[in-house]
Amino acid sequence: MNRYIPIFLVFLLAIFLSIIIGPAQLNTDILQLRISRVILGIFAGGVLAFCGGILQGLFGNPLVEPYTLGSASGAALGGSVGMLIFGTISPLFAFLGALGVGFFVFTIARIEGGLLRDRLILAGVVMSFLCSSLVMIIMVMGGRELYEILYLLMGYLGVVINSTNRLMIILMIVLSGILLLYLYQYYRELDIISQGMETAAGLGIDIQKLSIIIFLTTALLIGITVSIVGAIGFVGLIVPHISKLIFGPKHLKNLPASFLLGATFLLLADTIARVITVYELPVGVVTSLVGVPFFIYLYRRQ
Amino acid sequence: MNIIETRDISFSYNTKEILTNVSFSLKQGEFLGIIGPNGAGKSTILRLICGILRPKHGTITVSGHDTRGIERKQLAKKIAFVSQETHFVLNFTVEEIVMMGRFPYLRAFQRENKTDYEARDHALAYADLQDFRKRPINSLSSGERQRVVLARALAQEPAILILDEPTSHLDLHHQFAIMELLKKLNKEGMSIIAVNHDLNLASLYCERLILMHQGKVFEQGSPKDLITEKILKQVYQTEVKVIRHPQKDVPHILLNPKGE
Numbered sequence: 001m002n003r004y005i006p007i008f009l010v011f012l013l014a015i016f017l018s019i020i021i022g023p024a025q026l027n028t029d030i031l032q033l034r035i036s037r038v039i040l041g042i043f044a045g046g047v048l049a050f051c052g053g054i055l056q057g058l059f060g061n062p063l064v065e066p067y068t069l070g071s072a073s074g075a076a077l078g079g080s081v082g083m084l085i086f087g088t089i090s091p092l093f094a095f096l097g098a099l100g101v102g103f104f105v106f107t108i109a110r111i112e113g114g115l116l117r118d119r120l121i122l123a124g125v126v127m128s129f130l131c132s133s134l135v136m137i138i139m140v141m142g143g144r145e146l147y148e149i150l151y152l153l154m155g156y157l158g159v160v161i162n163s164t165n166r167l168m169i170i171l172m173i174v175l176s177g178i179l180l181l182y183l184y185q186y187y188r189e190l191d192i193i194s195q196g197m198e199t200a201a202g203l204g205i206d207i208q209k210l211s212i213i214i215f216l217t218t219a220l221l222i223g224i225t226v227s228i229v230g231a232i233g234f235v236g237l238i239v240p241h242i243s244k245l246i247f248g249p250k251h252l253k254n255l256p257a258s259f260l261l262g263a264t265f266l267l268l269a270d271t272i273a274r275v276i277t278v279y280e281l282p283v284g285v286v287t288s289l290v291g292v293p294f295f296i297y298l299y300r301r302q
Numbered sequence: 303m304n305i306i307e308t309r310d311i312s313f314s315y316n317t318k319e320i321l322t323n324v325s326f327s328l329k330q331g332e333f334l335g336i337i338g339p340n341g342a343g344k345s346t347i348l349r350l351i352c353g354i355l356r357p358k359h360g361t362i363t364v365s366g367h368d369t370r371g372i373e374r375k376q377l378a379k380k381i382a383f384v385s386q387e388t389h390f391v392l393n394f395t396v397e398e399i400v401m402m403g404r405f406p407y408l409r410a411f412q413r414e415n416k417t418d419y420e421a422r423d424h425a426l427a428y429a430d431l432q433d434f435r436k437r438p439i440n441s442l443s444s445g446e447r448q449r450v451v452l453a454r455a456l457a458q459e460p461a462i463l464i465l466d467e468p469t470s471h472l473d474l475h476h477q478f479a480i481m482e483l484l485k486k487l488n489k490e491g492m493s494i495i496a497v498n499h500d501l502n503l504a505s506l507y508c509e510r511l512i513l514m515h516q517g518k519v520f521e522q523g524s525p526k527d528l529i530t531e532k533i534l535k536q537v538y539q540t541e542v543k544v545i546r547h548p549q550k551d552v553p554h555i556l557l558n559p560k561g562e
Contacts, residue, residue: 060391185410185411186410188408188410191394191398194390194394195387195390195391195454196389198354198383198385199454201353201374202352202354202378202382202383202385203402203405203458204374204375204376204377204405205374205405244392249394250394
């Protein structure tokens with residue numbers, strides 16, 4: 001039985017629900033806004049879940065997610081700095097922040113001839129704390145921008161796609177698509193790495209090179225994503241697990257499924273975020289609130 | 303003919319010298335054992351031969367070619383490495399794991415073809431795993447898992463098999479099964495290098511032994527030449543009694559507990 005069919009149907013349902021459900025009456029303007037949300041939701045949810053799946057495979061660690069490696073906090077820091085300077089959210093600064101911190105973590109973990117993978121995770125976590133503290137300082141200094149920074153930290157799909165940013169967003173999405181396909185070619189390597197590092201090296205995989213490629217490419221992807229929609233948590237952690245539970249451990253199957261499931265999950269979470277209170281919640285709040293119990297339920301059932 | 307030859311290889315981690323000027327060779331179709339105390343550098347030699355590590359000095363040639371000039375995937379078609387890793391993070395089925403041995407032959411997005419399936423099935427049959435093929439790996443015992451790991455290496459269709467302590471942590475039955483399997487492979491032409499801590503097993507199954515001590519080759523030769531009370535005392539600092547195996551003409555080691 002092809003398990004993609006029901007997953008795809010749920011995905012379509014999620015798109016449909018995101019478009020029709022909302023506090024305002026549906027008219028042409030609202031429709032345009034919601035379609036732009038749907039596009040960003042599919043993009044961000046898909047990218048985060050796919051990257052999460054790749055990184056969990058590479059590190060053989062089920063608790064790694066895209067943000068463990070520091071890129072997300074870097075984006076939040078960059079965005080906050082931009083806000084301090086220009087008084088508004090700046091995707092470019094968020095993007096530079098993500099890459100900057102990602103690169104810094106990479107430098108800490110780099111040794112002659114490769115990367116120390118444990119050190120990479122540790123450096124990422126430590127850098128996340130550092131970035132959080134710096135963001136706090138900026139928030140205290142900035143005062144009135146606090147609210148906007150909060151959306152950057154928790155994630156928000158309501159970025160209006162208009163004539164000024166349309167081209168940039170399209171370019172970012174196309175670039176992300178290419179990068180995802182590029183990473184997908186390593187599905188067999190990831191299967192084999194789960195058998196152990198020496199086994200993988202003995203089969204001809206250059207682990208150091210692969211780690212560097214995957215780390216830098218995912219940092220770039222996360223930087224792009226966070227710079228557009230903010231740091232949406234939990235999608236990259238939970239969705240790959242759900243994908244593996246449904247599609248099994250083969251990355252050939254579970255990575256594309258992660259993309260679809262991540263997109264679906266984020267669209268549904270965003271729909272909830274829009275209707276649950278009078279004020280719109282940051283979508284990251286909902287992904288955590290919905291994601292955590294769901295995750296516990298799935299794991300207990302296994 | 304020497305299928306593997308190492309000349310004066312040295313290796314160090316940071317400043318710690320692990321191997322110093324190690325030279326030895328593996329003849330085509332030979333069953334070579336590497337023995338020695340913990341930390342003597344045995345596993346490092348295996349990793350150097352498989353291309354997982356690069357020697358700081360010296361050369362390693364496989365069928366006359368310097369391994370530095372061989373692409374890693376190409377080397378993996380020639381040499382299969384059975385590491386001590388039998389812990390599985392993801393719960394693949396036995397046949398999926400054995401199919402991973404075909405990695406060196408496959409490009410990204412290339413589907414496995416008839417040759418790959420045949421090599422997999424042959425390896426499964428050889429390791430007597432047909433009844434387990436659809437079973438998830440984590441439902442198998444450690445002895446069965448060791449056979450899966452060996453089958454994965456056989457699916458690589460290598461000319462040389464390199465094993466890092468293939469019988470450690472196994473019960474008597476599985477130790478025997480693995481060693482007999484290796485013997486059969488060797489009879490059919492496979493060249494084998496195995497690190498083994500169990501000197502009696504090494505003595506029974508290996509044609510020739512290399513005794514490592516403090517990063518150097520202490521001695522090499524037949525089990526009869528190497529496994530003597532004098533040499534073992536020097537290298538292991540342990541008083542043992544060496545007798546002749548009652549059925550085979552090989553040495554057998556007996557320990558003497560103190561105070562009796």
